[in-house]
Amino acid sequence: MASHRRPKPPSRTRVTVLTATAAAAVALTANSANAAPAPSKSEVKEKVDKLYEDAEKATEKYKGAKESQEKLEKEVSALQDKVARGQEELNELRDGLGSIASAQYRTGGIDPAMQLFLSSDPDSYLDQASALDQVSAKQAQALQQIQSKQRSLAQERKEAQSKVTDLADTRKELGKKKTEVQGKLATAQKLLNTLTAQERAALAKEDEQRASRSSSSAGSGTGSGAESGRTDLGNSVPASQRASAAFAAAQSKIGTPYVYGASGPSSFDCSGLTSWAYAQAGVSIPRTSESQANAGARLGMSQLQQGDLVIFYGDLHHVGFYAGNGQVLHAPKPGASVRYEAIGNMPFQFGVRIG
Secondary structure, three states: OOOOOOOOOOOHHHHHHHHHHHHHHHHHHHHHHHOOOOOOHHHHHHHHHHHHHHHHHHHHHHHHHHHHHHHHHHHHHHHHHHHHHHHHHHHHHHHHHHHHHHHHHHHOOOOHHHHHHHOOOHHHHHHHHHHHHHHHHHHHHHHHHHHHHHHHHHHHHHHHHHHHHHHHHHHHHHHHHHHHHHHHHHHHHHHHHOOOHHHHHHHHHHHHHHHHHHHHHHOOOOOOOOOOOOOOOOOOOEOOHHHHHHHHHHHOOOOOEEOOOOEOOOOEOHHHHHHHHHHHOOOOOOOOHHHHOOOOEEEOHHHOOEOOEEEEOOOOOEEEEEEEOOEEEEOOOOOOEOEEEEHHHOOEEEEEEOO
């Protein structure tokens, strides 16, 4: 005969675990339903490109602030040296005035009329009196020099303090720009990390192909890759011997990686490449694209010759070399290397011919 026992009720612990598991499942389901869909590869590319552009803008501002800092540091040092030398000169003038005063005291301690009355040698006394007048004149001149030096020294100290204040402000701005650049790059990297390795590789390949197509389409099609250096530049005429040398130096760096703030020789950003290349030709140009935009005569697109600088974007934050045949040679962005690209791929502003 079968036993009819009442089933044992589940333990309190088991009920709690099951309840928690069910609640977690419900929460996960709700979160899945409410979660925003992951951005597509094209959306990630668009956002990352914008972040890279913003980071490049901030980098150029950062480099400008760094140049200002270096200039101010030199000016502050020179002014501080000038103040120190001025103080030494003032001390010497004061010492000289003390010597004059001592001489005057020794020779002029008695009323001049009484000295003449008591003198056994009036001619000798008159000579001394004349000397005393000369001492008084020197004393007056020394006082004027001291007063003038004190005024100039006070002005130099004021100027030095103003430069020190400017330097502190510039250092603060430098820190802000550096933080901004790092933030943009970090955000871009987080977006890229939402893609698979295959998707990231596909984006890089598409970017290279875009540059390669635009390069070869301007010529006879002999160039199979923007980073290969085989782009057809046509019968390009250099702007000058120095421009030719600078362009040749830049060509030697085709394939070198882009790095924000880098100025060679193993990595570059846009203005780092142009300033480094011109330095190899014996020409010093400013470090930032905005400053390079004002480093020579401005040109329209039809006036460009090989080796001229080409400035892009309304705020002048990107620069490259005109290569010829509608091409530029530049350091484009993170993940890419120094390469040729069609001038029409970016918003052209004007060219600059370095004298």
